[in-house]
Amino acid sequence: MKEYIVDNMNNKIRYHDLPGEDTPILFIHGLGCAGSFDYPEVASQTCLINHRRILIDLLGSGFSDKPDNYLYTIEEHAKYLCNFVQDLKLHGFIIFAHSLGGAVALELADRCKENMETIVLSEANLDKSRRGSSSYEFGTYKEEDFVNGIFDEVVNENSSVNSMWASALSVCSSTAISRISKSAVDGAEPSWREILYSLPCKRTFIFGEKSLHDDEQIELERHMINIEIVKSAGHSMAWENPKGLAEAIKRGILYARGL
Known part of the structure; x- marks a missing residue:
């Protein structure tokens, strides 16, 4: 595992950087998760093995630092990741991201x-x-209430019904979870949807077969977004069908290359 300093307070994110000659793929995880937890099995699949694969833990998650005085907004995460890809000299790269990531x-x-x-x-x-x-749910609680009790309740409640997520969530900063969730509730201007529609590159959106939303699929296809489906999986597709997710990512890459 490697580390990268994100600010002048010496806060660090940590990440796996797996070698490969093909275009690097930057993996960005969702709420309460971590790249080091979610994506090793996905990234090791044969169809992706030729790519350089960079699996990050966002600040406040996984093995990365968890300062209480950080803003943890979606915008702040994007800012340090922009510096990160520039410092790694990723002059051409692919982004894969899940859920709030x-x-x-x-x-x-x-x-x-x-x-x-x-x-x-x-x-x-x-x-x-x-x-x-x-x-x-998390972002509409008062931060003090969430950090001082509700966070632990959520972890405990999910320990039996969703133990993988509870395990990853339990090592996150409760402050980070509260603040990025509030940022998600506040939204952005332009919206993330508008950003997606405006990007000049070809784009792919993946659904799990069990959580496919027909209306959303139709709307995305109307904006020329390629759709891929992961069989035998719902929202937690990295854990439910890692091979299927890797294959869907690769199909998205091939689509962008016109193959």
């Missing part, structure tokens, strides 16, 4: 249009969080 990825993509080959999103947040989503 998709909002971070889209703000990053908006800053790095000229250096991107394509963007591949899996069930990404394109609009501000709505009632019924975890980020809406």
